[in-house]
Amino acid sequence: MSAHGETVAPPVEAVGRPAASRRAKDLGFRLALLGCLGLAVLLLGVLLWDVVTDGVDRLNFDFLTSFASTDADEAGIQGALWGTIWVMGVCALFIIPVGVATAVYLEEYADNTKWYNRLIEVNIQNLAAVPSIVYGILGLAFLVRGPLGLGPVVLAGGLTLGLLVLPVVIIAGREAIRAVPPSIREGSMALGATQWQTIWRQVLPAAIPGIATGVILALSRAIGETAPLIVIGTPVFVAFNPDGLDSSFTAMPIQIFDWISRPSNDVNNYLPLAAAGILLLMIVLICMNAIAIWLRNRYEQKW
Amino acid sequence: MEASARAEARGRPEVILRTARPRYGEKVIKGLLVLAASISVLTTTGIVLSLVEETVQFFGEVSIGDYLFGTDWTPLFNPPSFGVLPIVLGTFIVSGIGVLVAIPLGLGAAIYLSEYARPRVRKTIKPILELLAGVPTIVFGYFALTFFTPEILRGLFGDQVQIFNGLSAGIIVGFLIVPTVASISEDAMSAVPQSLREGAFGLGGSKLQVTLRVVFPAALSGIVASLVLGLSRAVGETMVVLIAAGQQPQWGANVFNPMETMTVFIGATAKGDISTGSLVYKTIFAVGMTLFVITLIMNLFSIRFVRKYRQVYE
Numbered sequence A: 001m002s003a004h005g006e007t008v009a010p011p012v013e014a015v016g017r018p019a020a021s022r023r024a025k026d027l028g029f030r031l032a033l034l035g036c037l038g039l040a041v042l043l044l045g046v047l048l049w050d051v052v053t054d055g056v057d058r059l060n061f062d063f064l065t066s067f068a069s070t071d072a073d074e075a076g077i078q079g080a081l082w083g084t085i086w087v088m089g090v091c092a093l094f095i096i097p098v099g100v101a102t103a104v105y106l107e108e109y110a111d112n113t114k115w116y117n118r119l120i121e122v123n124i125q126n127l128a129a130v131p132s133i134v135y136g137i138l139g140l141a142f143l144v145r146g147p148l149g150l151g152p153v154v155l156a157g158g159l160t161l162g163l164l165v166l167p168v169v170i171i172a173g174r175e176a177i178r179a180v181p182p183s184i185r186e187g188s189m190a191l192g193a194t195q196w197q198t199i200w201r202q203v204l205p206a207a208i209p210g211i212a213t214g215v216i217l218a219l220s221r222a223i224g225e226t227a228p229l230i231v232i233g234t235p236v237f238v239a240f241n242p243d244g245l246d247s248s249f250t251a252m253p254i255q256i257f258d259w260i261s262r263p264s265n266d267v268n269n270y271l272p273l274a275a276a277g278i279l280l281l282m283i284v285l286i287c288m289n290a291i292a293i294w295l296r297n298r299y300e301q302k303w
Numbered sequence B: 001m002e003a004s005a006r007a008e009a010r011g012r013p014e015v016i017l018r019t020a021r022p023r024y025g026e027k028v029i030k031g032l033l034v035l036a037a038s039i040s041v042l043t044t045t046g047i048v049l050s051l052v053e054e055t056v057q058f059f060g061e062v063s064i065g066d067y068l069f070g071t072d073w074t075p076l077f078n079p080p081s082f083g084v085l086p087i088v089l090g091t092f093i094v095s096g097i098g099v100l101v102a103i104p105l106g107l108g109a110a111i112y113l114s115e116y117a118r119p120r121v122r123k124t125i126k127p128i129l130e131l132l133a134g135v136p137t138i139v140f141g142y143f144a145l146t147f148f149t150p151e152i153l154r155g156l157f158g159d160q161v162q163i164f165n166g167l168s169a170g171i172i173v174g175f176l177i178v179p180t181v182a183s184i185s186e187d188a189m190s191a192v193p194q195s196l197r198e199g200a201f202g203l204g205g206s207k208l209q210v211t212l213r214v215v216f217p218a219a220l221s222g223i224v225a226s227l228v229l230g231l232s233r234a235v236g237e238t239m240v241v242l243i244a245a246g247q248q249p250q251w252g253a254n255v256f257n258p259m260e261t262m263t264v265f266i267g268a269t270a271k272g273d274i275s276t277g278s279l280v281y282k283t284i285f286a287v288g289m290t291l292f293v294i295t296l297i298m299n300l301f302s303i304r305f306v307r308k309y310r311q312v313y314e
Helices: A002-006 A017-057 A061-065 A080-109 A117-128 A132-144 A154-178 A183-190 A196-224 A227-231 A253-261 A271-299 B001-013 B024-061 B064-069 B085-116 B118-132 B136-158 B167-191 B192-204 B206-217 B220-236 B239-245 B264-269 B280-312
Strands: none
Touching: A002 A080, A002 B024, A002 B220, A017 A061, A017 A271, A017 B085, A017 B118, A017 B136, A017 B206, A061 A080, A061 A271, A080 A117, A080 A154, A080 A196, A080 A253, A080 B024, A080 B239, A117 A154, A117 A271, A117 B024, A117 B280, A132 A196, A132 B024, A132 B206, A132 B220, A132 B280, A154 A196, A154 A227, A154 B024, A183 A196, A183 B192, A196 A253, A196 A271, A196 B136, A227 B136, A227 B264, A253 B136, A253 B239, A271 B136, B024 B206, B024 B280, B085 B167, B085 B206, B085 B220, B085 B264, B085 B280, B118 B167, B136 B167, B136 B239, B167 B220, B192 B206, B206 B220, B220 B264, B220 B280, B239 B264
16 A cells, blocks of 8 residues: 555645655654554563563462462462363353354344344344443353352353353354355255255355354453453352362462452562463463464465 | 146156155254354343343432432442442543543554555554453553553652552553554555545645545544444453552542542452342442443444444445
8 A cells, every 4th residue: 555655646846835844744644653553562562571570480380280378489370270271161162052053043044134133133243342241240140149040150150251252253153154155055055955954064164264263262352351250259269170060160360360459568479470370371372362373374265 | 628637647757746855954953043143132131131120129229319420439338328420430531541542552553554554564563463452451450550550650650649540540441442443443444445545646645645634534433433442342341440440439530549430349349248139239230230331322333333334335
């Protein structure tokens, strides 16, 4: 696009202003834009540097294998790490079937002139923008207390986060399914396959990379969510690993939040623990994102 | 006629055309898919039902007038007071600061990426913005409390800045919504037809003039939508504010002092052990309802705006 500015630059006499001042203004604007972008990138850099310098000393094997403790030197993240793994497992088992099924329905079956299908679409758009803490309230009212009365257990945490990130999977799934060209479906139908056989054997296999990317992005959003878990009453001090869906648990962001909000002093300084926890969380996140990018590049199909 | 038709049929090899074998399996599968799709609708219904039920009970005990117009928010004190305005004010001060930060940074980044950056630069910068969007908000909270307030804000404004303050939370929330604002505005500006730019260059416009007077106004509805969506994210943001802004409601606008927002109240109160059905429990839902209604209005507004600009250019 920058080529346009150079090739179509008007002759100087066409404007009643010297070219030099115009160029200076243009350059100034360009620099201001770069400054804006630079500031955002700089903040990210400083943030990463701050977390790394604060936490790198504590991020070692003992940190991974120790449980929560009031003694800052003894404390570790094992319980929270396993809690997060369990909750993410529940979350994935919930969002993959439900998200993909919804995406298939909306792309392959739904007649979007019908009001109820449009309602589903607008509804999903809206859900994607509902504050995460409101999902916590939903989980609190329906899953933890109220009708289901599960208590703040692995299943309740996983489902609450699942509902929160479901729109991400649905939207990514729809895009992946839409990218499969109609000719594939028509070819399959012409050979006598039913609609579902076409979807199951042709459309979904072709859409898997896109769907998988969406699922990973959804999980990487869920793994860092703190607010909904706080609202459903996830305990902060758990000195054991969860052993089932109905087991009490804590999660990495909750543990980090607890370390941040504990009053720190010279004897017990919890902030390095928080930074080490954040580092671990960021490493997991970067790995997940790297897998998503790799999947996208490796299996992306050009039709 | 009938007889001759039969005779004709007899002469031909027998072809029996029946309606296709009914495929019940297909129907069952479609039913299951509809069921999955309805989960998203049920989620919204569930959110509204859970909020409305407890909120109605809340207003059975507290008058709506006291709630909406009261300026004293002390629901955990004895006797409690339920004037919601201080935490609504806190919410809008923090998210207002956030939007003030995100307007120049987000729009600047969007204009640069859409109009100025070469494809290779764009390819490097977009993932960095996505990374910024992917950092969990608790990390930003930690950064605001342990670095931004003590090192930057105290460095600039001195000790009048308290360790928990609204300004730090607001600025960091602003950085948090930069990716949202930047990516939607960039989409809007990229959707402006190339012919408009070429026409403006043809009339002798400079790059700056074309960008600011042609592309920017043409993409304005998308840009406004991105800002409203950013504001709605800022209003709903919990962790940064919970960690960095303190948890004391303030009926005033001193950004160097602690502030409480609606989300902070919900988070901080739910963290403690509260019994189901108590007035404090209902208060969480009443505040949640207020938050939900405010963000819903913003989101609907923003979705309509995005639709509008789509209709123009597709």
